[in-house]
Every structure is written in C-alpha cells, then in structure tokens.
Amino acid sequence: MARATKKTKKVGRRKTTKRRAARASKRTAPARAANGGLAERVEAFLYDYIDAIDSDRLEEWPEYFTDKCIYKIIPRENVERNLPISLVYCDNKGMLIDRVVSLRKANVYNLHYDRHLVSNVRVLPGKNGNCKLRASYVVYQTDLEGESMMFSTGRYDATVIGAQSAKPKFKEMVVTVDTFAIPNLISTPL
Amino acid sequence: MRNWTDLTWPAEDFSRVPFGVFQDRDVFEQEQERVFRGPIWCYLALEAEIPNPGDYKTAFIGDTSVVAVRGADGKISAFVNSCAHRGTQLVRSLHGNAKDFTCVYHHWCYDLEGNLIGVPFLRGLKGKGGMPRDFDLRAHGLKTLRVEGYNGVLFCSFHRGVEPLADYLDQPMRDYIDRLVPRPIEILGYMRQRIPGNWKLYLENIKDPNHAGLLHQFQTTFGLYRNTQQGASIFDKKRRHEIHYSTLDSDDPDDISEGYGGVSAFNAELKLQDTSVLDYEDEIGDNRAICMMSVFPNVMFQQLSNSLATRQVRPRSPGEFELYWTFFGFKDDSAKVREMRLRQINMVGPAGVVSMEDGEIGRLVQLGIRGERHRHSVLEMGGTGPIENQDTPLTEVPVRGFWRYYAELMGYTPMRSAAE
Numbered sequence: 001m002a003r004a005t006k007k008t009k010k011v012g013r014r015k016t017t018k019r020r021a022a023r024a025s026k027r028t029a030p031a032r033a034a035n036g037g038l039a040e041r042v043e044a045f046l047y048d049y050i051d052a053i054d055s056d057r058l059e060e061w062p063e064y065f066t067d068k069c070i071y072k073i074i075p076r077e078n079v080e081r082n083l084p085i086s087l088v089y090c091d092n093k094g095m096l097i098d099r100v101v102s103l104r105k106a107n108v109y110n111l112h113y114d115r116h117l118v119s120n121v122r123v124l125p126g127k128n129g130n131c132k133l134r135a136s137y138v139v140y141q142t143d144l145e146g147e148s149m150m151f152s153t154g155r156y157d158a159t160v161i162g163a164q165s166a167k168p169k170f171k172e173m174v175v176t177v178d179t180f181a182i183p184n185l186i187s188t189p190l
Numbered sequence: 191m192r193n194w195t196d197l198t199w200p201a202e203d204f205s206r207v208p209f210g211v212f213q214d215r216d217v218f219e220q221e222q223e224r225v226f227r228g229p230i231w232c233y234l235a236l237e238a239e240i241p242n243p244g245d246y247k248t249a250f251i252g253d254t255s256v257v258a259v260r261g262a263d264g265k266i267s268a269f270v271n272s273c274a275h276r277g278t279q280l281v282r283s284l285h286g287n288a289k290d291f292t293c294v295y296h297h298w299c300y301d302l303e304g305n306l307i308g309v310p311f312l313r314g315l316k317g318k319g320g321m322p323r324d325f326d327l328r329a330h331g332l333k334t335l336r337v338e339g340y341n342g343v344l345f346c347s348f349h350r351g352v353e354p355l356a357d358y359l360d361q362p363m364r365d366y367i368d369r370l371v372p373r374p375i376e377i378l379g380y381m382r383q384r385i386p387g388n389w390k391l392y393l394e395n396i397k398d399p400n401h402a403g404l405l406h407q408f409q410t411t412f413g414l415y416r417n418t419q420q421g422a423s424i425f426d427k428k429r430r431h432e433i434h435y436s437t438l439d440s441d442d443p444d445d446i447s448e449g450y451g452g453v454s455a456f457n458a459e460l461k462l463q464d465t466s467v468l469d470y471e472d473e474i475g476d477n478r479a480i481c482m483m484s485v486f487p488n489v490m491f492q493q494l495s496n497s498l499a500t501r502q503v504r505p506r507s508p509g510e511f512e513l514y515w516t517f518f519g520f521k522d523d524s525a526k527v528r529e530m531r532l533r534q535i536n537m538v539g540p541a542g543v544v545s546m547e548d549g550e551i552g553r554l555v556q557l558g559i560r561g562e563r564h565r566h567s568v569l570e571m572g573g574t575g576p577i578e579n580q581d582t583p584l585t586e587v588p589v590r591g592f593w594r595y596y597a598e599l600m601g602y603t604p605m606r607s608a609a610e
Contacts, residue, residue: 073541075379075380075381075382077284077380078379078380081285081379083377083378083379083380084378084379084532085378085379085380085381085517085532085535086379086532086535087381087535087539087540087541088535088536088541089532089533089535089536090536091533092464093463094462094463094464095463095464095466095467095536097463098462098463098464099536099543101460101461101462102408102460102543105407105459105460106407106408106411106460106543107407107408107543107546107547108405108407108546108547108550108551109546109547109550110550110553180381180382181382181383181384181512182381182382182383182384182540182541183384184383184384184385184386184540184549184550184552184553185383185540185541185546185549185550186540186541186546187541187546
C-alpha cells in the first residue's frame with residue numbers, strides 16, 4: 001500500500017472519530033431524543049440542585065421545591081420492611097427552610113464539605129409536564145483537615161413538575177439511603 | 191475489689207472518671223466479660239418485633255451477636271449466634287421466621303430453643319467416617335442466655351446468678367415501662383447511628399439533664415426542654431438506672447432570662463416557619479413532654495412529645511458504638527397521633543434537629559481526650575457526695591450513679607479522699 005499522504009491521513013482519522021462519536025451517541029441518544037430534550041432539562045435541573053448543596057448555598061435548597069412538597073430521607077432497611085419511620089420527613093417548603101435555619105443558627109454538627117456524585121439518571125415523562133426522576137447518588141464528606149470519606153450512597157426518587165418550564169420544581173424527593181448505618185449524623189441535605 | 195489497670199479513681203463518690211476508660215482496648219475487652227456477661231440484664235428486643243412462633247431477630251449483648259427467637263410454644267429464647275461445631279455465624283439474616291436453624295458450613299441443625307437436633311452423616315457411610323459413637327447431640331447445643339420480659343420489653347443475661355428482671359429494674363423503672371407501654375405496640379421503624387466515640391460517653395450524655403438545655407439549642411429555644419423548667423431525676427435503689435422528666439411550660443420569662451441571660455444557648459432569633467413538629471398531644475395525661483429512662487448498662491427509653499423509642503448503645507470498639515433506635519406506636523393509634531409520631535422524628539435520630547448534637551459531642555469528647563488517659567473528668571454539677579434523687583435538671587449526679595455500678599462490676603476501687 002502506498003504511503004498515505006498527510007491529507008488522506010487527516011481525513012481518515014476524522015472519519016473514524018466521527019463514526020465512533022456517532023456510535024456512542026446512538027447508545028445514549030434514543031432516551032433523550034424521544035423525550036424532546038426533557039431528560040436533559042431535568043438532569044440539568046438536578047445538577048443545579050446538587051450544586052446548590054455542595055456549594056453551601058443551602059438557602060437556595062428549599063427554592064427547588066414546591067410549597068407543598070415531600071422531602072424524605074429513609075433508611076433502606078425500613079423501605080424493605082415496609083416500615084414508615086424516616087430519618088427526615090418534611091411535607092412543605094417551610095420545614096425545609098426551618099432545617100436550614102436550624103443548621104445555620106442552632107445545631108452543632110461536624111463542619112465539612114459535601115461532594116455529591118449523581119449517576120444512572122433516568123427520566124420518565126408523565127402527564128401535564130411532570131415527570132419522574134430516578135438516580136443513584138454518592139455523597140463524600142471532607143472534614144476541615146481535608147480528609148474525605150464516603151458518607152452516604154443510595155437512590156433518589158423524585159417527581160418534577162414544570163419540567164419544560166423555565167423553573168422546574170421538585171414536588172417530591174425521596175432519598176432511600178443504602179448507607180443506613182449513618183456515619184454519626186446527617187446535617188446537610190443528602 | 192482491686193484495681194487491675196493503672197487507671198485511678200481519685201474520688202469515692204465517682205466525681206472523677208479517668209479518660210483511659212474511654213480509650214483502652216483492654217478496658218473494652220474486660221467490659222465484655224465483667225459488664226455485659228456480668229450480673230446485669232441487657233435489652234434484647236421488643237416482643238412486638240417477634241410476634242409469631244418461629245420469628246427471630248439478631249441483637250447484640252456488648253459486641254456478642256445473639257439471636258432472639260419465639261418458639262412454637264410462644265416462649266422467647268436467646269442464644270449466641272455461633273455454631274457449636276466450629277463457631278460459624280449461624281443466623282445470617284437480621285430477622286425472619288424459621289422452623290429451625292441450619293449452619294451453612296456442615297449443616298448442623300438446631301431447633302428454635304438452640305438444641306442440636308441433627309448432624310449430617312452422624313454415623314458415617316458404609317462403616318466409614320461419621321462422629322464417634324459416644325457423641326451426644328444434647329451436649330452440643332448453642333450457648334443460650336436467660337430471657338425475661340417486662341410488659342413487652344425483652345431483656346437477656348449471660349449471668350446465671352443475676353436477680354430476677356423485676357428486681358433488677360426496681361419499682362420506678364417498672365412504673366416507667368408501664369407508662370411508656372400501656373397498650374399493644376406496633377413497630378414503626380429503625381434508625382442506626384455509628385458514633386465515633388466510646389459507648390459509655392452516650393450513657394454519660396443521657397444521664398446528664400443539664401447538657402440538654404445547653405447543647406441542644408433547638409429544643410431550648412422552642413421550649414420543648416429548658417434547664418429552667420421543673421424537672422427531676424429518679425433512681426432505682428442501686429442508683430444504676432435513672433428516669434429524668436421535665437414539665438412543659440413550667441418556667442416563666444423571668445426564670446429564662448435569669449438562667450440563660452449571657453449564655454449563648456438560648457437563641458431568641460430562631461423562628462420556625464412551620465411549628466407542626468412541636469405539636470404535642472398529652473396522650474399519657476401527666477403533661478410530661480419529655481420523659482427518658484436509662485437502664486444499666488446500655489439502653490435508653492424515650493418519650494419525647496409523642497415520639498416513642500428504645501435506644502440501645504451497641505459497643506463496636508473502644509472508639510465506636512452503634513446507637514440502634516427502635517421506634518414504636520400503638521396498634522390503636524389514631525391517624526392524628528400516628529402522623530405526629532412520624533413527623534416528630536425530625537427532632538430525633540441521626541438527622542434530628544435536637545439529637546444530632548449528641549453524635550457530634552461523642553466525637554468531640556473522643557477527640558479531646560486523646561493522649562489524656564490519666565486525666566479525669568469533673569462531675570460536680572448538682573453536688574458531690576451521696577447519689578440521691580434530684581429535683582432539678584441542673585445536675586450530673588445521675589452520671590455518677592452509672593460509674594458507681596460500672597466500677598463495682600469492673601473491680602475498680604476508688605481512693606478515699608484526703609479530707610475524709
């Protein structure tokens with residue numbers, strides 16, 4: 001085979017890269033394309049929400065919820081045994097605001113940074129612009145001396161309303177905690 | 191009694207506790223033997239957790255795993271969760287229902303009372319192998335514990351000579367359980383909290399009513415509990431258990447500003463958007479919004495508003511314990527009270543706006559005493575000397591009651607003070 005000229009080589013590489021990219025996007029594209037971008041919008045909303053927590057903008061956290069909402073953190077062992085006790089149970093935005101104020105002004109807890117990693121995000125469209133969101137999460141906590149530990153892992157099950165609007169909100173966010181032997185205490189939202 | 195470590199107890203009234211007891215590995219090991227297998231009754235479970243014949247649940251006595259089982263005859267047995275053959279953990283799930291228990295390793299099979307009832311290939315095969323002719327199954331059952339219950343609360347003991355449970359508890363504690371459990375229980379759920387501190391720090395914490403009105407600003411600010419309220423501590427005859435209660439709305443603004451003026455624990459700025467978590471239904475009828483009991487060595491009974499629970503302190507190592515919470519209500523709860531119980535968890539547990547500090551304080555004490563094993567804490571709030579019932583929350587005398595019985599079991603002798 002004659003040695004390829006520079007020009008041919010470049011084009012060949014571009015084509016291969018393009019083909020690889022097309023194959024990769026086919027694997028993930030159908031779920032997104034079929035929803036007309038809904039999944040992307042909801043995922044972006046989720047990442048904004050997580051960023052508010054991790055950046056210590058906790059006062060913004062309640063604003064991601066509707067006035068009447070559910071925010072629940074529940075141990076997986078209670079879910080599996082069909083027992084109703086949760087670790088956190090809020091049924092309106094006021095209770096979320098109260099939790100933030102309590103953390104800022106009253107509670108004594110281990111000062112730390114949070115770092116959420118969220119993956120396996122699935123979006124299921126529902127009626128009236130609502131949708132269901134399910135994802136896996138891991139939260140690492142880093143103490144004041146820079147030591148990080150895996151604090152919690154589990155699952156999010158959420159209902160998002162106004163997913164196509166400019167301001168989606170959580171109507172419901174249920175955090176099922178796999179790590180239900182809680183490392184000491186839960187202060188900042190999971 | 192004799193001192194068997196180099197830790198000293200300089201005060202006869204146990205107002206000085208050496209920090210080494212919270213840190214030393216050999217103290218931890220001795221506690222398993224002298225405290226948890228000593229003349230005590232250890233909380234096992236609630237009967238409502240294992241209601242039917244064959245129901246079982248694993249639990250911990252110290253750091254020994256045990257299984258509580260309801261037999262076919264309805265009686266509760268408890269045994270160490272370890273096969274009599276070669277020690278394998280026998281019961282591998284946390285709870286369930288079984289007709290018998292078979293070890294995965296060699297399939298030794300036990301009945302619900304822990305008796306060995308079957309060994310595969312006992313007589314070998316075709317004249318080869320098998321157990322010796324004189325192998326007696328009856329001599330190789332599981333290690334069992336004594337089990338006694340009071341009003342639906344189960345306790346167990348390794349000790350063959352311990353007094354009956356009713357006497358161990360004593361009248362005030364039996365009355366408390368009657369008050370807490372007047373009707374059939376329904377289990378509502380569990381919480382687990384791994385606290386990076388020594389297990390005894392939690393007993394000190396719950397037997398200290400003074401801290402509750404200073405550390406826990408949430409409850410202080412909203413009047414759920416304040417050191418200025420009327421409160422009392424009641425002991426059993428041997429001062430090892432304790433009940434503490436406080437009466438809602440029993441302090442006036444003058445008391446509060448005198449008591450808390452200048453102390454930053456009372457934050458007048460804190461205002462709730464939603465006060466529903468503070469709603470309280472006086473279902474018992476004595477206006478005691480908070481009433482807690484600790485039973486030596488490691489269980490606490492909680493009534494905080496309408497949130498009812500047991501809290502067991504499960505030691506894992508000198509520097510870690512698991513706090514295991516069992517929440518319950520009653521089968522005949524109204525929808526309103528049931529909802530209140532589910533809502534009030536926001537105050538307790540590892541995410542509780544009141545309780546979370548108890549986890550953090552355990553961590554902070556364990557950190558603070560590093561390298562200080564021969565230094566002593568100072569327990570003089572409420573006075574020194576005799577350990578008597580208290581009529582104020584401004585005390586840590588109940589903490590000394592814990593240490594007195596602990597020291598007796600561990601063989602520690604406090605020194606006579608120079609003044610005496």
